[in-house]
Amino acid sequence: MTPLETxxxxxxxxxxxxxxxxxxxxxxxxxVIGDLDKTLALEAVVVHHKTNTDRIKPAHLIGIAKQIxxxxxxxxxxxxxxxxxxxxxxxxxxxxxxxxxxxxxPIPTIGQPVWPAYEVNDAINRPCPHCRAQANDAxxxxxxxxxTRMPCLARLTGKTDLTDTPESRR
Ligand SMILES: [Zn+2]
Numbered sequence: 001m002t003p004l005e006t007x008x009x010x011x012x013x014x015x016x017x018x019x020x021x022x023x024x025x026x027x028x029x030x031x032v033i034g035d036l037d038k039t040l041a042l043e044a045v046v047v048h049h050k051t052n053t054d055r056i057k058p059a060h061l062i063g064i065a066k067q068i069x070x071x072x073x074x075x076x077x078x079x080x081x082x083x084x085x086x087x088x089x090x091x092x093x094x095x096x097x098x099x100x101x102x103x104x105x106p107i108p109t110i111g112q113p114v115w116p117a118y119e120v121n122d123a124i125n126r127p128c129p130h131c132r133a134q135a136n137d138a139x140x141x142x143x144x145x146x147x148t149r150m151p152c153l154a155r156l157t158g159k160t161d162l163t164d165t166p167e168s169r170r
Contacts, residue, residue, distance in 0.1 A: 032058035113138035128155040
């Protein structure tokens, strides 16, 4: 920050502990805390006066400012980790390669067939126009032939989706 901003920080301190500030104080403080930015320095002044009855010295202010910076960096790391974990989890949930047969619904593709879903609209009683599963068989993921939890949308609706041809899936 600039010497003028250091003077502002000192003015804030003076209004809290009623000290008098001269030019020499500003120069001396600026030599010590001039590396900080004004917002951080003012935050440190506030934290000090919330937690400590001692007259604030530059070392207090610097110590608190470092702590604030450390806390923020840790919080940002924790946020980034949480975000990464969430995204990993979401990718697992969605399955790799998306789920076009389910109309892009965020439902896990592969797993024990959810038979009640196959009962909907009597889907189970007809062969699947999408993945070619036979009547009474679970639908399969065309890329690996494993049974899918939900019937394909085309089988569920009983309508062949003209845009969803085997060619368009490649
Ligand atoms: Zn199917």
